[in-house]
Amino acid sequence: DAGVTQSPTHLIKTRGQQVTLRCSPKSGHDTVSWYQQALGQGPQFIFQYYEEEERQRGNFPDRFSGHQFPNYSSELNVNALLLGDSALYLCASSLTGLGGELFFGEGSRLTVL
Amino acid sequence: KNQVEQSPQSLIILEGKNCTLQCNYTVSPFSNLRWYKQDTGRGPVSLTIMTFSENTKSNGRYTATLDADTKQSSLHITASQLSDSASYICVVRGSGAGSYQLTFGKGTKLSVIP
Numbered sequence: 074d075a076g077v078t079q080s081p082t083h084l085i086k087t088r089g090q091q092v093t094l095r096c097s098p099k100s101g102h103d104t105v106s107w108y109q110q111a112l113g114q115g116p117q118f119i120f121q122y123y124e125e126e127e128r129q130r131g132n133f134p135d136r137f138s139g140h141q142f143p144n145y146s147s148e149l150n151v152n153a154l155l156l157g158d159s160a161l162y163l164c165a166s167s168l169t170g171l172g173g174e175l176f177f178g179e180g181s182r183l184t185v186l
Numbered sequence: 187k188n189q190v191e192q193s194p195q196s197l198i199i200l201e202g203k204n205c206t207l208q209c210n211y212t213v214s215p216f217s218n219l220r221w222y223k224q225d226t227g228r229g230p231v232s233l234t235i236m237t238f239s240e241n242t243k244s245n246g247r248y249t250a251t252l253d254a255d256t257k258q259s260s261l262h263i264t265a266s267q268l269s270d271s272a273s274y275i276c277v278v279r280g281s282g283a284g285s286y287q288l289t290f291g292k293g294t295k296l297s298v299i300p
Binding site: 077108113114115116117118121129131161163165174175176177178179180182 | 190220222227228229230231232235275287288290291292293
């Protein structure tokens, strides 16, 4: 049973570029959440997708957008990259419901130069 | 504002020793609290999840406690091993509006040395 898989694992972009990160949830999970984790900090909630809709959003600008596909996989898009967007981007999947435990992927390390 | 504060920020202990990590939160109303272990550059892995009615939960050498009245939790690690070196993150889920969000602490970075 594959866990949460993310791609790519590492990538380097320059300021102003756009990036797309991908996530496949754990088998049987229908909810995907995205987090940004700066070095030495805890993860910060970006948004959550369920039934192909953004269910809730954290305090991130509109440059951050996402999508969920019918197979529950998800993408995170970031436009007009800034140096401050450099971080580990974590995807977590769960079964919908308040008590659903989160299973995290290994993350995508984004470096913006 | 919902907050989760963890202490200490970092900790160095000798292999074989015990240690206790602290988590204080202001999330209200409360749904559950989780402890995660995160190796450097990797995704967090769940250690325990505790609900309002649970005071203690163990997972091998890890024991978590919860005092919902004082809004405090601790993670006790017994007989530490080198592989315990990681960041330990406390995460609290609220109930009601906005309950889909989790509030993360910044973590305690534990280093176990020989």
